[in-house]
Amino acid sequence: MAYSAVPTTWMGAGYALTSSEIKLTTATHAGTSIGTFAVVAATDVITLGTHGLKVGDAVKVASDTTLPAGMVAATVYYVLTVPTADTLTLSATFGGGTLDITDTGTGTHTMYGIALPEVTDAEAHATTGDIRKIYFGLSEAMYQSYNNTATANRSTRMRMYRSNTTNETTGIITRTYTVQFDLGVATIEVAPEA
Numbered sequence: 001m002a003y004s005a006v007p008t009t010w011m012g013a014g015y016a017l018t019s020s021e022i023k024l025t026t027a028t029h030a031g032t033s034i035g036t037f038a039v040v041a042a043t044d045v046i047t048l049g050t051h052g053l054k055v056g057d058a059v060k061v062a063s064d065t066t067l068p069a070g071m072v073a074a075t076v077y078y079v080l081t082v083p084t085a086d087t088l089t090l091s092a093t094f095g096g097g098t099l100d101i102t103d104t105g106t107g108t109h110t111m112y113g114i115a116l117p118e119v120t121d122a123e124a125h126a127t128t129g130d131i132r133k134i135y136f137g138l139s140e141a142m143y144q145s146y147n148n149t150a151t152a153n154r155s156t157r158m159r160m161y162r163s164n165t166t167n168e169t170t171g172i173i174t175r176t177y178t179v180q181f182d183l184g185v186a187t188i189e190v191a192p193e194a
Helices: 007-011 131-147
Strands: 015-018 021-024 032-040 045-047 058-063 077-084 087-091 109-113 158-166 173-181
Touching (some): 131 158, 131 173
Antiparallel strands (some): 045 087, 058 109, 158 173
């Protein structure tokens, strides 16, 4: 698969391209419905028709009756594997082990995509929120999306890096995000893909 410049494929669930604008669906935990799902408890595999999720995407689950055992409503889970376009497995932590699902639950189960799992509803509030949390959430979401995109599918004119340093005296961790763009000759535009 070659590099795709379409923002919806690169940014993943929670983003939409409408009328030539990229819009973040939500900056909160609430999320957007991806669809209804079923589970195979013996394999921990979730079936969710043409879900469009990628490894590392954050999701939540809900049920109109009872969630499958092993799943908890209002909890953030991370996509661990995507065996097919219609199946996936989850983890309770980013890059962790497979979520152990021990039964199928009852009723209809729904999965929701989360644009910024690090940002709570209160932190994203328009007047009383914390802009630092939103910037951090956006930076982390962009890095995770970039990092989870196969190298062959990444832009050749952009690179993204993340690093951590720890102050030995205070123990405070500083996280640095670096984005590099190759610019065209004598212009301030990103150069065309090679």
